[in-house]
Amino acid sequence: MACDVEVGTKQQRNVIDNSNPHCDNSQNINRNPYGFERKFAVVNGKKLSYFSVGNGENTLVFLHGWGSDATAFFFAMKQLCAKYRVVALDFFGFGQSDFPPDYYDVAHYANDVAKLLEMLKIEKATFFGHSFGGRVAIELAAFYPQIVNRIVLIDSAGIKPRRKPSYYLKVLAHKILKKLGKSGLRGSSDYSSLSEDMKKVFVRVVNYDQKNLLEKIK
Template sequence: MVFEKDGYRIHYAQAGEGQDIVLLHGWGGCIGSWKPLMRDLSTRARVSVPDFPGHGQSAEPPVPWDVSDFARAIADWMRALGMEKADIVAHSFGGRVAIVLAAEYPQLVNRLVLSGVPVPGLLEMRPSPRKRLRSGVYRALRAICSPALVGRVRAERMREALVQRFGSPDYRVLSPAMRKTFNRVIAQNLAVFLPRIQAPVLLVWGDQDTAAPIDIARALEGRLKDAGLVVFEGADHFAYLREYPRFYAIVRQFLLEGR
């Protein structure tokens, strides 16, 4: 199934009947990231899972987007599907979108489950000396890759070589257009949205998460109006998959049995 509007399209899957639950995947993920949870929740609810634009079977957005753009698109998609108020389960980048969605479109959001969500602006995260060194070397080498110095074609090749050498795995596989979107996404301050979230929030985190350290979860618990934290000891950024039976039981209790 496909939703289209304003030059973008969202491919999505849907199963079940009843209360609406939306599952939002992380960066580089897709509908398949939620296959077990969609299967299990759809026995008692209507579960809808989108591929974010630029992911899965959804085409890239027409221009570089930030998190607010993704949240607006998801809000439009939810309205088109007739959702009046949905529960949201989100991982990583999907959680960034869920935070903005809950703040900007509170009429669409009932409850939130967030796992492994980086939240720019929430904590002062100082990069390690090694990371600062790599960043400095990258900036210095990129300055040399100027079309005025080496020509346009050679500059593009050199810059791509730098990306492959210094970029993160997520960044290296992106198209040039999606790299611009990625840069806008990671730069957007999300902490400013937190005071506006009224929905109850369940935080489920792995204490070995290096992409979104456990300190973020603890800070979120303190900053959100109505939040609780469950920590999976020994689990990493993908706690929702590593500890799936436990994750499912907690989500089921929070969304379906705690009413």
Template sequence: MHLNIDGYEINYTMTGAGEQTLVILQGWGTELTVYDSVAACVSDRYRVVQFDFPGFGKSTEPAEPWSVEDYAQFFIKFMDALQIRRASLLGHSYGGRVIIRLAAKESLPFEIDRIVLVDSAGVLPEKTAKQKWSVRRYKFLKKIVSMKLAQAICPELIEEWRNSQGSADYRNATPIMRQCLVKAVNEDLTPLMPKIRQDTLLIWGDQDDATPLSDAKIMEERIPESGLAVIHGAGHYCFLEQPQVFRRIMQSYFQTEDTDRKQIEENQ
């Protein structure tokens, strides 16, 4: 299915038929189908919404470089377009960044029930001496290759150098999306984490080398109502690498939510 928001064609899908809603916010460079198994964990009793952010999957790319806050503002419009007034949110990697931004706001036009952060980004790592040297070296070389004389003498070598820089996500991205990624990875969201009021489950692979387990422990410490579930032997895509373990964690967590809600309703 497609939805037009501010001129952007947004690819999305809905599964399940429950009265409650779970919305999945994807990781960088993925498409919504990557999270089909995640949706299947709770689609027997939840309506699950999956979608592609602008510039991801089959959705239109932003006209200019967006920050994490820009994506958060887009998501607010997305929820309004689907008339979703209350939902739990699950974010993987980059999607976790957007959720942290949203949950830290004083008010939203919709209510967030619970949050699940899966191998989430948002903690800015402290650079090692080697990494600091690499940054300085990169900036120096960038100045050189930006000179018109260098571009005229060896354009092919310059292009090869540019394409070799950065992470795989950076190299595979378009020019606009590269700038979006740079904005994201240079932003530290840890100051926002104490403002998150919702019950939050952190699910992490202990072999994650993109957002290491140490990030999860920082989030667990800073987010007031949070708990950490570690999946051993899994990396950054723990839900794909250990699907059965991930499924049990999800079903246990959302079954607990259903039980809590029933108890509240019975006491009213």
């Protein structure tokens, strides 16, 4: 049987229901094959989708990569929820969460996570960040250390690697061919599939180098 937990009152969690004008009650109880219940909260004025399972003393928070969502962690959640409380959320723009404004950046996403944990009355957690989720975990560790026990980075983004000269030659060749109008050239699938607003967010996110934040993390 899957673990599940309700924490705090409806008012404390600001979870969407029929009394909330943002409510879509047909989605409020949304079961999945693992038996986890999808919940919604209003975070920074928008609807955010999340799962909270298990009732262990220690909390684990899973942060998904770009183009993914909370369901990517279902197997891990199933294995861990007997011992820990496990939270996974859909970042704004992914899964069943609302889309963010086009000015969003990593700092906004980190603030969303911090606000959700505050609503859930979670004082401290260990954060697992995959790819883009790693960026958010680094941001949390640097600017919200009071809620971070530790971070675990999985194939994380955030620190720009040193590039070999061959990389820049490929970039230059791509730009030249693009100007010549060569067909068949495709950009990043992560980028090309996005709405115009999310493209602006994506460019801002991928160009954000967090190397200078590492010294803030203890």
